[in-house]
Amino acid sequence: xxxxxxxxxxxxxxxxxxxxxxxxxxxxxxxxxxxxxxxxxxxxxxxxxxxxxxxxxxxxxxxxxxxxxxxxxxxxxxxxxxxxxxxxxxxxxxxxxxxxxxxxxxxxxxxxxxxxxxxxxxxxxxxxxxxxxxxxxxxxxxxxxxxxxxxxxxxxxxxxxxxxxxxxxxxxxxxxxxxxxxxxxxxxxxxxxxxxxxxxxxxxxxxxxxxxxxxxxxxxxxxxxxxxxxxxxxxxxxxxxxxxxxxxxxxxxxxxxxxxxxxxxxxxxxxxxxxxxxxxxxxxxxxxxxxxxxxxxxxxxxxxxxxxxxxxxxxxxxxxxxxxxxxxxxxxxxxxxxxxxxxxxxxxxxxxxxxxxx
Numbered sequence: 202x203x204x205x206x207x208x209x210x211x212x213x214x215x216x217x218x219x220x221x222x223x224x225x226x227x228x229x230x231x232x233x234x235x236x237x238x239x240x241x242x243x244x245x246x247x248x249x250x251x252x253x254x255x256x257x258x259x260x261x262x263x264x265x266x267x268x269x270x271x272x273x274x275x276x277x278x279x280x281x282x283x284x285x286x287x288x289x290x291x292x293x294x295x296x297x298x299x300x301x302x303x304x305x306x307x308x309x310x311x312x313x314x315x316x317x318x319x320x321x322x323x324x325x326x327x328x329x330x331x332x333x334x335x336x337x338x339x340x341x342x343x344x345x346x347x348x349x350x351x352x353x354x355x356x357x358x359x360x361x362x363x364x365x366x367x368x369x370x371x372x373x374x375x376x377x378x379x380x381x382x383x384x385x386x387x388x389x390x391x392x393x394x395x396x397x398x399x400x401x402x403x404x405x406x407x408x409x410x411x412x413x414x415x416x417x418x419x420x421x422x423x424x425x426x427x428x429x430x431x432x433x434x435x436x437x438x439x440x441x442x443x444x445x446x447x448x449x450x451x452x453x454x455x456x457x458x459x460x461x462x463x464x465x466x467x468x469x470x471x472x473x474x475x476x477x478x479x480x481x482x483x484x485x486x487x488x489x490x491x492x493x494x495x496x497x498x499x500x501x502x503x504x505x506x507x508x509x510x511x512x513x514x515x516x517x518x519x520x521x522x523x524x525x526x527x528x529x530x531x532x533x534x535x536x537x538x539x540x541x542x543x544x545x546x547x548x549x550x551x552x553x554x555x556x557x558x559x
Contacts, residue, residue, distance in 0.1 A: 270300035311541035324357040350450040464522035474517040
């Protein structure tokens with residue numbers, strides 16, 4: 202998809218201040234380019250990233266761009282092997298991307314507003330998949346949830362590539378990304394994989410896991426160490442790692458079944474309610490009929506200094522964690538005006554408050 206109008210472009214403005222730009226790396230099929238930034242003819246150590254005619258960001262010359270198209274061309278056959286299907290909402294507001302052998306996908310993307318109009322520039326993208334053989338009835342009376350995985354990627358340095366568990370509630374199409382839960386379930390999933398699989402996939406997974414687990418306590422620990430070693434993005438992470446990560450997501454379905462069922466019987470605690478009021482968007486919290494939040498100023502002493510801080514009094518009505526969870530995922534899922542990254546952070550907060558916490 203070609204951009205019909207470039208947004209405000211620091212590259213064209215830069216020429217007026219002595220900056221010049223040299224072609225550095227290009228993916229012509231994707232209309233994705235990086236340009237070395239020079240000032241008065243001397244390298245600045247920076248590169249400019251341009252995607253579909255729009256300036257994306259300036260990054261260090263060492264930043265490795267991993268195109269969305271390459272990522273999804275790698276992931277697509279793995280998803281087909283696992284029987285996963287894409288589930289992306291609000292396609293009218295999505296970003297169109299062509300990858301692989303002329304495959305086209307409409308995926309969720311970040312946008313910028315220019316002259317009152319939204320432009321889905323696609324520097325950050327998100328796609329959700331559901332495994333059709335991983336459906337379960339959470340409550341026992343027809344509340345069906347499909348399980349899958351969410352893929353996120355960025356070409357602007359704003360976030361690392363992520364593969365995380367995802368669930369889709371059929372009755373209302375509410376979706377949930379489980380970013381925090383991955384850390385707590387990785388260890389148990391690995392043990393389950395060894396017991397369950399006896400085919401070639403198991404051998405491939407075992408070889409990959411053995412090498413990782415020798416030095417890492419979890420896959421998330423591995424990613425942290427990879428990034429700290431400046432081996433950013435997937436340019437140095439093999440396809441086998443991506444494959445094993447997606448298999449891990451599928452294996453985690455049983456654990457989420459058990460956790461969701463627990464949530465139907467557990468009541469939201471006062472501590473959880475206060476965390477919801479403190480960490481989730483005000484617009485969502487204000488519309489929860491089981492939560493009443495009143496804010497007022499209080500005097501306090503912080504590090505020996507008197508300060509006035511905003512304090513929230515939270516009154517909670519009796520509600521199960523499952524019902525509260527769905528009341529919050531409803532606006533997170535269907536509010537198309539919510540910005541890309543804050544939406545991801547809100548899902549992460551909800552995951553920590555209601556799913557990871559027992």
